[in-house]
Amino acid sequence: MNSSPYLKIILNLIFLNLAHLLLLDHLAMAPFAYSFAYIGVLLFLPVEFNKIGLMFLMFGEGLLMDAYYNTPGIHAGSCVFVAYIRPYLLDAITPRMGYEANSGCSVKEQGLAWYSMYSFSLILIHHFLLFFLEAFSFDQLGLTLVKVLLSAVYTYFILLFIELAFGGKSN
Amino acid sequence: MSKLLQFLYRSRIFLVFLLLEGVSVWLIVSKNSYPRSAFLHSSSVLIANTLAVRSQIMSYFQLKEVNEVLAYENAQLILELESANYLIQRESLNEKSDSVSGKSFSYHPAKVINNSTLKTNNYLTIDKGVKDGIKKGMGVISGGSVVGLVHETSDHFATIVSVLNPKLLISCRIKPSGTLGVVQWKAGNPREVQLNFVPRHIYLQYGDSVFTSGFNSALPEGLLIGTIYKKGLKADEAFHQLMVSLSLDFSRLDYVYICMSNQQAERDSLEMKLISQP
Numbered sequence: 141m142n143s144s145p146y147l148k149i150i151l152n153l154i155f156l157n158l159a160h161l162l163l164l165d166h167l168a169m170a171p172f173a174y175s176f177a178y179i180g181v182l183l184f185l186p187v188e189f190n191k192i193g194l195m196f197l198m199f200g201e202g203l204l205m206d207a208y209y210n211t212p213g214i215h216a217g218s219c220v221f222v223a224y225i226r227p228y229l230l231d232a233i234t235p236r237m238g239y240e241a242n243s244g245c246s247v248k249e250q251g252l253a254w255y256s257m258y259s260f261s262l263i264l265i266h267h268f269l270l271f272f273l274e275a276f277s278f279d280q281l282g283l284t285l286v287k288v289l290l291s292a293v294y295t296y297f298i299l300l301f302i303e304l305a306f307g308g309k310s311n
Numbered sequence: 312m313s314k315l316l317q318f319l320y321r322s323r324i325f326l327v328f329l330l331l332e333g334v335s336v337w338l339i340v341s342k343n344s345y346p347r348s349a350f351l352h353s354s355s356v357l358i359a360n361t362l363a364v365r366s367q368i369m370s371y372f373q374l375k376e377v378n379e380v381l382a383y384e385n386a387q388l389i390l391e392l393e394s395a396n397y398l399i400q401r402e403s404l405n406e407k408s409d410s411v412s413g414k415s416f417s418y419h420p421a422k423v424i425n426n427s428t429l430k431t432n433n434y435l436t437i438d439k440g441v442k443d444g445i446k447k448g449m450g451v452i453s454g455g456s457v458v459g460l461v462h463e464t465s466d467h468f469a470t471i472v473s474v475l476n477p478k479l480l481i482s483c484r485i486k487p488s489g490t491l492g493v494v495q496w497k498a499g500n501p502r503e504v505q506l507n508f509v510p511r512h513i514y515l516q517y518g519d520s521v522f523t524s525g526f527n528s529a530l531p532e533g534l535l536i537g538t539i540y541k542k543g544l545k546a547d548e549a550f551h552q553l554m555v556s557l558s559l560d561f562s563r564l565d566y567v568y569i570c571m572s573n574q575q576a577e578r579d580s581l582e583m584k585l586i587s588q589p
Binding site for chain 1: 327331336358365427429432499
């Protein structure tokens with residue numbers, strides 16, 4: 141890793157936001173599966189990242205998405221929540237040897253099994269909060285749950301694709 | 312005191328978490344919060360300009376469909392021109408024109424730069440704003456059908472609450488029976504809306520057309536909303552259960568027309584007096 145980690149993080153941020161707003165949002169598989177691939181901003185960060193900084197970063201990211209989707213607070217709330225639990229999740233699924241210093245969360249560094257476990261659980265929690273805050277009722281519980289599950293799977297695969305296609309270069 | 316500070320320092324992560332979640336929840340539940348009207352909508356400058364760039368790129372891929380729509384609208388305009396000519400002829404024969412029958416709406420085209428049909432609450436963003444005379448609450452139509460009402464505005468952009476948003480209720484009239492009802496979308500299918508409050512004694516048929524009633528001063532009367540394609544009547548219900556298939560395909564909206572009413576302010580201020588009086 142030659143470039144500074146912050147430069148990489150910022151490039152990642154810009155790339156994912158543009159990709160999401162310009163393209164990925166339009167690849168929704170009507171009316172059940174939507175991709176909220178911007179959550180990759182959180183997933184692709186290094187393991188060691190300031191916890192408070194992370195929450196503020198995701199709060200800002202959520203507000204940006206709220207402005208785009210006209211849903212004040214919904215994305216911000218879900219993003220802050222996943223940002224809060226990410227360190228706990230990382231602790232819970234520490235590999236047997238522990239994390240290496242400055243290690244990232246990519247498939248190459250941590251292996252597909254670890255990456256899937258990590259990304260899918262965070263995506264699932266994020267989408268769960270997102271869809272239930274959006275519906276704001278348990279009226280159509282079944283429909284909302286189906287949306288949550290299918291969208292989480294969909295987002296997971298899109299992010300896995302992005303990760304495998306573009307993620308390897310910097311290492 | 313120092314213990315308290317130590318405690319606060321140790322739980323700082325959780326406190327920041329609570330603070331940010333608190334702000335988010337406040338944004339969700341407060342209806343008219345300042346940040347929402349100031350910048351948290353897709354007519355804000357940053358978002359709207361990004362959307363405008365995307366729309367410019369995407370519009371090349373939609374030229375064919377746009378042509379079709381324009382051709383269709385042209386055809387309708389020709390029809391209207393014919394009927395207008397007929398009216399002029401009739402007028403010149405014997406009838407006096409009436410100041411009341413003068414046009415109460417003017418229409419201004421705008422381009423849709425963002426559109427959703429698959430969310431729980433759907434909105435559109437258009438490339439016209441306050442500087443083009445757009446105000447909150449104006450009606451928006453396309454191809455002789457209702458699109459929605461203007462929701463928020465900025466200098467050069469505006470957001471629209473689409474018909475595909477459960478918050479928007481539209482007063483409508485069913486033809487041929489002439490009954491009034493209220494159209495409301497229920498999250499799910501972007502091609503159909505619910506038609507509520509039609510009393511059970513009314514006789515309805517599949518294919519009956521649903522038009523705007525003109526009771527909402529923002530929308531002209533007689534715009535086609537759709538046709539009844541599903542109906543049911545439970546023994547213990549006072550109203551029909553009706554589904555209307557929309558005549559407009561919201562996923563293909565490209566150009567819309569803003570209805571600027573010359574009389575909306577006058578009419579609304581008159582009708583508001585009824586509400587404010589006991």
